[in-house]
Amino acid sequence: MSLPSGAQEALDTFAAASGWEQRARLLMQWGERLAPLTDEEKGEDNRVHGCESQVWLVARQDDGRWRFAAASDARLIRGLLALLLVRVEGLSSAELQQLDLPGWFNQLGLGRQLSPSRSNGLNAVLQRMAQLAAGG
């Protein structure tokens, strides 16, 4: 299955990045691509707990296709969220359930951001997505 075009672009960009500094710069740039959430969307219902920073995930389905939006008050996590959203945008629940998201971050060279001792919130967001995909 070919990657969505935004995901392919992310993969090409991050694969070419050398060193932590460039990756950090790229993460911050990608973070700026996230469309801002309204105050209403930043409500308690959309809040993902278990993060050092505040993270919100808004999810809805159009015609059986997931549409996500996300925000955080920390810049690097915004970048991680943007990289997540380009990979999952428009997937069906079945597709989302089959998707290996840790594998996706490994491909980007960002697998360490998912280690269990990290409290940056990415793991919590992935869990929330898995629940949504499972219809929970």
Add this chain to the structure above:
Amino acid sequence: MFQPSPWRADFPAIATLQRQHQTYLDSAATTQKPQALLDALTHYYAHGAANVHRAQHLPGALATQAFEASRDKAAAWLNAGSNGQIVFTHGATSALNLLAYGLEHRLEAGEEIAVSALEHHANLLPWQQLAKRRGLKLVILPLADNGQIDLDAALQLIGPRTRVLAVSQLSNVLGTWQPLQPLLDHARAQGAVTVVDGAQGIVHGRHDVSRLGCDFYVFSSHKLYGPDGLGVLYGRNEALTRLRHWQFGGEMVQLAGYQESSFRPAPLGFEAGTPPIASVIGLGATLDYLASLDANAVTEHEAALHRHLLRGLNDREGIRLLGAPQAALASFVVEGVHNADLSHLLTEQGIAVRAGHHCAMPLVNSLGLDGAIRVSLALYNDSDDLQHFFSALDQALELLR
């Protein structure tokens, strides 16, 4: 000028971490271990493990001997003398829970427990939950701006209704020594049981429980270069007799029947189940190692590193220190920069520091923050560690600003 640590080579993990380009500045969370401890653990396991206080066979006798020798070493380290005894628990948290449960039967609705506003959760939650169980009032002693307990206010708040005072010796977030002596003296005069959480304090300087005159002093082995899974509870003899037994089973029993049993006094009566034998023996080896060091040289070394740390933080623009740290550590936030971003970039550069609420959520929140970065020092750190930290900090801030 380079400030080496003469003791760095005694801690083999430091060299390993260095090869992995890791600079360890999180010793307030847990410390690296001296070779002497690793040798003691290997020796114990390689020469025959055995349970303690149970068997008459030779391995059992040797293990019990080594175990009890560690108890004596811990008592000597605190200068307990004949004033009190050492109880081994499964951690400092466990020791504080032991006290909260052990003292419960002596407390009645409407009475008060006093803790400070800077307590680690381990010295807050057991008392908070005890207060809820018994309908007690939990009194929070406020802080002055420098990060020490506001002594005038505290002396007002500790009164005849105060049955327990439980305070930290050295704050794990603010790095401030607390005015223990006047607090303890006053609380004792009011008839309160006094508990000192020495988890951080024990690591920096020698402390004398006989002179402090506290009823209980608690610390955690793993923060004092010892093995984990082990807490040390010093109790004054008389205070220990006021504790009710709280965990049951193993050699804490005197006579057991199907319907009734009787229990041993301290220390064994409070060591239910098989204790962490290897860890206790290991702590003994660590204490021997620490006792062999020049205490003044260690204090000087740590103080010089701490000055270096504070100077470096103060020299940088936009850094806000939490309180006025006096020893061991410093916590800070940077204006306009999210802690999570900063800690992310420090981690990328191999700097092991801690970001978050440091198990003192009410304190961090009361400072109007949701977290902070903490740099903490140990005797094996040297000035190069701090240089690595500062250059990583500068790089991170340059990227983020």
